[in-house]
Amino acid sequence: MKPLALTVLALALGSARADGLSATERQIVAEVKAHAPHGLALLERAVNINSGTMNHDGVRAVGKLFGEEFAQLGFATRWSDMPPAMRRAGHLIASREGKQGKRLLLIGHLDTVFEKDSPVQLWRRDGDRVRGQGVNDMKGGDVIIIEALRALHRVGALDNTSIRVVFTGDEEDAGEPIAVSRADLVDAAKRSDIALAFEANMRDQQGRDTGTIGRRAASSWQLKVSGRQGHSSGIFSDSAGYGAIYEAARIIDGFRQQVIEPDLTFSPGLIVGGTDAGSDALGAAGQASGKSNVIARTATVEGDLRYLSYEQRDRAHAKMQAIVAQHLPGTSAGISFRDAYPPMSPTAGSLAVLQVYSQASQDAGLGAIPALPPGQRGAGDVQFVAPLLDSLDGLGATGNGAHSPDEDLEIASIERATIRTAILLYRLTR
């Protein structure tokens, strides 16, 4: 007992700003700090296993590595296989049942965007930063979850808590159908009160760490336009009309002029047009043929649409449909929409969770945590559960260059995030 008490005392004296913490919380902070090297070593092992979404053996190997850690902390662990036709590795699920405090869902992912054939970027330490595939997106976040739980375990604070952890194996390219690939996540959410996701922390413009209470939905649209094929010299006449390419240009420029509003974006990413033209089923490639002296008969545009709430989506769809319907003479057009990720709309409940997190950070001397403006990040797994319960994301580490070969991570951000998380989990489960 004595050495521990001294450690706690030294910590209390050494960090005068951290006096918002209880005695147990100070012990938790001391445990996080004592085990920081272990966490970094665990991250190195995870990063050096390639786990591109389609490298199923690699995804399972990272799942095994992390699963062993959860088992050591008293969690029941299992692997959830996906149907073979879905061609995804499956998910790691760890859970413990108790009756005390809020029931928590902690979300991470095992896969990265770096497939086996991408240029190898192994672990490399560079002063106070480290590099490697998936180091920050999001193996760093996974390690923060494990190390925060470890600190709670070591002071006996996990006893009688109810915590579910889902590390998906296909976050970067979710298996279809989504209803199957996200069933474990949704099922865990239905048995939880609060979801916490550990995608990378993002800094705001003042350089402060932030929390994410809103993420925009990702969806796509396809515009198909037809015109009357004919000699180019007759264009603009009543009989020939304007052709499919002018009509497509009118429509997408109409979107730009009339549909833009805060937190809403829509981007045409692929356009093909001519006498014959089409894009493939995924909207990722197209072909076209035509001649400068022939009025274009067809055009197709593939685009995305990101929105913060279903009301915003419906408003955007209605405006876009109305623009599409104002056909130029001799043309016709139709637009179809396809939802992918639901929106994580900011709610009072999620803001309240962020406030507990921010207070934990302040009490530990690590500063207040503001909400990140929702327009500033892409889609993530938390969005599949956010409609069901209060949710907070962005609790992971801090780094640069996610999804690029230059991805790196600031080592000190792991300890910072782990301390905040451990105190948050402790307070939510009392």
Ligand SMILES: [Zn+2]
């Ligand atoms: Zn991620």
